[in-house]
Amino acid sequence: MSTLTKVLIVLLSLFSFFLCGTVVTYVGNANSYKKLYETEKSAKDVALDEQASALRHYNEQVSVFEDLKKGLNDRIQLLEDEKSKLDADWRSAQRDSLKYQARADSWQGILTGFEQTIANLEQSLKTTQEQLDKVRKEDIQEQKEFNELTARLYETLVQLETLRADKRQLLEEKAALEEQIRGGAGGQAVASAKANVVTPKPSMAAPADAMPAPGDLKGLITEVGQSLVSVSIGSADGVAKGMVFHVTRGDAFVCDVVITDVDTNKAAGVLELKMQQPRIGDTVSTRL
Amino acid sequence: MSPIKKPVSISDLYTAILALATGVVLATVLFVAVKCHIDYGAIFTIFQSTR
Secondary structure, eight states: OOHHHHHHHHHHHHHHHHHHHHHHHHHHHSOOHHHHHHHHHHHHHHHHHHHHHHHHHHHHHHHHHHHHHHHHHHHHHHHHHHHHHHHHHHHHHHHHHHHHHHHHHHHHHHHHHHHHHHHHHHHHHHHHHHHHHHHHHHHHHHHHHHHHHHHHHHHHHHHHHHHHHHHHHHHHHHHHHHHHHHHTOTTHHHHHHHHHOOSOOOOOOOOOOOOOOOOOOEEEEEEEOSSEEEESOOGGGTOOTTOEEEEEETTEEEEEEEEEEEOSSOEEEEEESOSSOOOTTOEEESOO | OOOOOOOOOOOHHHHHHHHHHHHHHHHHHHHHHHHHHHHHSOSSOOOOOOO
8 A cells, every 4th residue: 555545544534533523513513403493383383272262352342342331322322311411400300499589579579469458458447447436426426316206206205195195084074174164064174074074184294214225235146147147145145236346356356247137146237348258156245 | 387376465454554554534424424323304305494
């Protein structure tokens, strides 16, 4: 074997060692792209699954959101309707308030007018009451004078009747005396003439009994009609037709009653000067 | 006529070196083949990008 062959064998061996070492180092340090591919593929699958899950979740959330949005829109619509209704009610209430305020102001004015009218009426009533009292006093005075005049008239009538009776008796005695004179009877004529007198000698005229003064009669109202009332006292208590009773309730004057029908224990009359409607149990009296 | 002289191996050292180099190369080839089969599933196939 030549030396050149030996050198070539050695160089070839060294080169092959070097080359094989380089190849083994390179291949041993090279990336495993299959493993990387598998890893990336699994990561991609996981990512796709996550994407699908996220998409599903997104769709579910969108559906829930749509439902919630629809519900909220319905509720908003309902609230809007209710708000509109409440606004209308509020405006109506405001109008009613203004109307009632105006009516209250009007009533206040009317009330003030009524108060003025009532004050005027009270003043007028007071004046009328004073005039009525004055007229009643005058009426009582005139009634008293009338009673006195009536008593004098009765007395005069009784005296006149007495005088007439005396006149008739004297005329009868005169006629008897003239008849006896014409017959010549003499002294017996006078006695016989007195015996023929038929007219009794009236007693001396005496003053008539004074008219009974109207006492203070008091009673109660027992029945009340439209314009008639009945009272609990009658002729047995001295009630007569035409008498005027004053009806009172407490200290308040109610009306007057003019008696038109009298019974023994009750009487009835018509209403006058009616200030209030009389009621059963109101007091009637001839004096206030 | 001269007789043909039979060649005689005179150096086993260089034969051993050649055998060792050959073994190293074969081991390298085997390693690369196994590595390619493990990593790519094939030995001689050329993969191309799908993108």
